[in-house]
Amino acid sequence: MEAVAYTNFRKELKTYFKQVNEDRVPLFVTNKNPEDDVVVLAKDDYDSIMESVRIMSNKQLMAKINKGDEQFAKGKGKVRELIDD
The missing domain is CATH 3.40.1620.10 (YefM-like domain)
Structure with a gap:
């Protein structure tokens, strides 16, 4: 910086x-x-930081994210191809 x-x-x-x-x-x-x-x-960088703070402050959302991380770590994740329009 x-x-x-x-x-x-x-x-x-x-x-x-x-x-x-x-x-x-x-x-x-x-x-x-x-x-x-x-x-x-930059405003876009500020907005990104504030969105991260909002997400990390939401206990329910973080619980879902952590659960997904745990499932993926245990090999229960699925890789999918993106669909092009």
Whole structure:
């Protein structure tokens, strides 16, 4: 993860936004006060993280996922070919 000082980030805001979105790499923005540091990431990456958090917070869904993992580990899984339209 690249780091940039807030002053430089502010001066080149558009450039850094474009870089974050194109490279899909978060940007660490530092401040004089470390409590004000932030991380900038692409919206799609943020959405993906939030969806993972939502799934992992759902106990019933995680139980189903874990049960499927256990079944697959025991050789009870089935491999299927995808159907092309």
